Amino acid sequence: MKQKGLWLAILFLLALLPVIIGRISPYYNSVLILIGIYIILAVSLDLLVGFAGQISVGHAAFFAIGAYASGILTVKKEVPPLLALVSGLIVSGIVAWIIGRAVMRLKGYYLGMATLGLNAVVVTIITGLESITGGASGLLGIPPFSLFGVALPTHFHYYYFVWAVVVMVFASCLAMVKSSLGRTLIALHSDEEAASTMGIDCPKYKLHVFVVSSMYAGLAGSLFAHYMGFIAPSDFDIFTSVILLVMLFLGGVGTIYGPALGAIFLKLLPEVTYQFQEYELFSYGLILILVIIFMPRGLLGLFTKLWQRWRGPDVSAPSLPLKSVNGEAQAE
Amino acid sequence: MGSVYALIALSLVIVYNVSKVLCFAQGEFFVFGALTMIFLTGHGVPMPLGFPLSIILALLLGAVVERVLIKRVQTASIGTVITMTVAVSLFLRGAGLLIWGRESHTLPPFSSAKSLSVMGAFLPVQVLWVIGTTVLVLLVIWWFFERTLPGLAMRACAENRLAANLVGITVWKATLLAWAWGAALGALAGIVVSPLIFVQYVSGTMPMLKGFTAIAIGGLGTVGSVIAGFLLGIIEAFTVGLVSSKFADAVVFTILILVLLIRSSGRFGSSQNGGM
Numbered sequence: 001m002k003q004k005g006l007w008l009a010i011l012f013l014l015a016l017l018p019v020i021i022g023r024i025s026p027y028y029n030s031v032l033i034l035i036g037i038y039i040i041l042a043v044s045l046d047l048l049v050g051f052a053g054q055i056s057v058g059h060a061a062f063f064a065i066g067a068y069a070s071g072i073l074t075v076k077k078e079v080p081p082l083l084a085l086v087s088g089l090i091v092s093g094i095v096a097w098i099i100g101r102a103v104m105r106l107k108g109y110y111l112g113m114a115t116l117g118l119n120a121v122v123v124t125i126i127t128g129l130e131s132i133t134g135g136a137s138g139l140l141g142i143p144p145f146s147l148f149g150v151a152l153p154t155h156f157h158y159y160y161f162v163w164a165v166v167v168m169v170f171a172s173c174l175a176m177v178k179s180s181l182g183r184t185l186i187a188l189h190s191d192e193e194a195a196s197t198m199g200i201d202c203p204k205y206k207l208h209v210f211v212v213s214s215m216y217a218g219l220a221g222s223l224f225a226h227y228m229g230f231i232a233p234s235d236f237d238i239f240t241s242v243i244l245l246v247m248l249f250l251g252g253v254g255t256i257y258g259p260a261l262g263a264i265f266l267k268l269l270p271e272v273t274y275q276f277q278e279y280e281l282f283s284y285g286l287i288l289i290l291v292i293i294f295m296p297r298g299l300l301g302l303f304t305k306l307w308q309r310w311r312g313p314d315v316s317a318p319s320l321p322l323k324s325v326n327g328e329a330q331a332e
Numbered sequence: 333m334g335s336v337y338a339l340i341a342l343s344l345v346i347v348y349n350v351s352k353v354l355c356f357a358q359g360e361f362f363v364f365g366a367l368t369m370i371f372l373t374g375h376g377v378p379m380p381l382g383f384p385l386s387i388i389l390a391l392l393l394g395a396v397v398e399r400v401l402i403k404r405v406q407t408a409s410i411g412t413v414i415t416m417t418v419a420v421s422l423f424l425r426g427a428g429l430l431i432w433g434r435e436s437h438t439l440p441p442f443s444s445a446k447s448l449s450v451m452g453a454f455l456p457v458q459v460l461w462v463i464g465t466t467v468l469v470l471l472v473i474w475w476f477f478e479r480t481l482p483g484l485a486m487r488a489c490a491e492n493r494l495a496a497n498l499v500g501i502t503v504w505k506a507t508l509l510a511w512a513w514g515a516a517l518g519a520l521a522g523i524v525v526s527p528l529i530f531v532q533y534v535s536g537t538m539p540m541l542k543g544f545t546a547i548a549i550g551g552l553g554t555v556g557s558v559i560a561g562f563l564l565g566i567i568e569a570f571t572v573g574l575v576s577s578k579f580a581d582a583v584v585f586t587i588l589i590l591v592l593l594i595r596s597s598g599r600f601g602s603s604q605n606g607g608m
Contacts, residue, residue: 055411057356057418102593108410109354110592113544116356117588120541124582238537242422245415253411282426288419292412293404 014163029159033227035267036159036166037220042247042259043173044216049245050254051177052209053189054104055112058119059244062214064236065092066221068126068133071142071231076132081145085222092218093211100210104203119238127233138232145226162223169216173256176212185209246288252298261299334565335466336521340543341550341557342473343517348552349490350510353402353413357421358518358543359536363428365390365519366526367533370437386523387516393424394515398508421536428533438530462524469520470558477554486510538581542568545588 017032045059070088073079079087103114126133133139145158176182187195188202196202225231247266252258270280295302340358348354365386372382397420405416477483488496489506497503521539522531529535542564550560564584571580 049411053409053411055414057414103589106592109414110548112354112356112410112414113548114589114592117541117544117585117592120537121582121585121589124585128582242418245418246422249415278430279426281422281429285419285421285423285426288415289401289423292416292419293401296408296412 029156031271033159033162035264036162037224038263038267039166039260040169040216040220041244042263043170043256044213045244046248046256046259047173047209048213049248051185052206054206056115057112057241058115059217060236060240061119061122062092062096062217063221064122065095066218067225067231070222071139071225074143081226088218088222089215093215096211096214100207104206104210119241123233123237136233138230140230142225142229177256246284249288250291250298252300255300258298258300334562335462336525337542337546337564338558338561339466339517339521340539341546341561342554343514344543344547345552345554345557346510347514350486351507356414356417357424359540360421360424361390361515361518362522362539363531363536366522366531367432369523370526387519390519391512391516395508395512398511425533432533458527465524545584548588548591
């Protein structure tokens with residue numbers, strides 16, 4: 001019951017946020033939209049990396065596929081945005097299924113290298129296909145989102161749509177993690193051989209989670225394309241994938257809540273420190289290094305600890321469902 | 333470019349074999365070497381002095397990275413280790429941005445800016461320097477790993493860390509040495525090629541990916557990776573010539589993914605025991 005109250009409070013806050021903040025400056029609404037998009041990306045990556053234990057340094061590839069599928073359909077074919085969004089979702093799912101069948105057989109460093117390569121291939125192809133994608137200079141004139149012919153002209157309106165999607169994705173991820181699928185993934189993560197011995201079809205579940213995670217990334221891509229109105233290959237390069245990993249580890253891998261927290265933190269940081277833009281890259285690196293060494297459970301782990309201390313040791317902490325990836329030597 | 337890929341592949345191989353960490357920050361050593369050299373020569377340091385100085389700096393950088401950062405995640409899962417090297421890469425890249433700014437830099441050629449005409453194709457003299465240095469370095473490395481005690485100790489660590497430890501080899505020293513060597517090699521590749529290309533703080537990604545491709549093709553042996561590096565350079569040149577320069581990178585990375593897949597399907601039998 002208490003949890004339900006908390007959720008309602010959060011939803012209420014989300015609904016009010018643009019009204020309050022938008023008063024100060026409409027600019028903040030667009031920041032909030034971007035945060036929402038990155039939450040989808042980080043949370044979906046967490047399904048793959050945190051739960052199934054499959055490292056990916058190329059998540060932005062599917063972000064790109066979703067964005068370009070949506071962008072090209074609306075610009076060149078004048079398809080309604082909602083339909084384009086769904087197509088983006090399906091296209092990234094199909095691509096993920098084709099690639100995942102092969103790539104998800106890889107492990108460890110090989111998987112890291114392959115996903116990195118995948119990201120590079122996608123970006124190079126997009127840059128190369130100038131006639132369709134606009135090449136390096138980008139795809140222009142993507143219309144703002146509309147629902148059944150009703151346009152969502154401003155960021156104020158679009159905010160509600162994006163965050164409705166964010167809440168749905170988040171809730172579905174949580175549900176997935178708590179379901180038997182989630183437990184299967186955890187089993188697969190901690191010891192693949194043992195999991196196979198128990199009769200779990202590991203390749204099937206790995207592919208499954210890869211496709212789902214990529215589809216969410218594609219969804220985020222569509223939302224991003226309609227939000228920006230303009231997309232370029234540089235929005236989706238390896239650096240973006242790396243930033244997603246930073247969000248994941250900063251927030252706490254394998255917790256769903258954590259990566260969302262990481263996304264919020266990392267997207268707000270430049271807003272506060274925009275005058276130190278040159279230091280951005282440097283500080284991202286530093287943050288990631290420090291987090292890995294000193295806070296293997298991320299911000300969420302830190303907050304939980306503080307909460308526990310504050311409430312006294314006898315009260316059980318908000319249950320963190322999982323061990324983190326860190327500090328656990330995989331038997332390999 | 334084949335020599336450069338060969339050098340980078342070799343540096344990845346050395347680091348991986350001894351420390352069991354595949355470094356996703358190797359491209360940053362490449363950039364570091366090139367930019368340090370450019371910086372030094374730009375400030376009046378003569379080239380023959382700037383060259384060893386940049387290499388030594390890179391050597392130290394590699395050692396520091398291993399000591400301070402990588403050592404701490406040695407026992408963690410592969411995902412964490414990969415993320416750590418990615419973090420190192422971000423950090424070094426950020427540092428590069430702060431030190432050298434966003435501009436692209438290049439180095440004057442070592443000797444002459446002229447091009448030689450070889451069988452109808454024009455070849456900058458610098459290319460000879462690149463190839464010459466690569467061959468020389470390969471010889472030195474061969475000598476080091478075949479004929480000297482530290483080199484043999486490092487190979488022992490690559491074979492079996494525990495056993496190496498038991499016969500009295502200080503494994504941590506060997507690991508440290510491997511990282512220093514790896515960084516120095518990466519830097520060397522950057523230095524010799526810097527007169528031919530423009531180097532910027534983000535330039536490291538592509539050479540590193542090509543290095544990965546080379547070790548994917550050639551395997552984790554020194555000889556194989558070097559040959560694959562050269563091969564890759566040739567493939568790339570042909571793709572640029574025959575297909576299109578726009579898709580050359582895509583072709584190379586598709587090779588990377590394909591080779592990884594062929595390997596994992598058991599022909600080389602490495603997917604069963606996880607990792608490489």
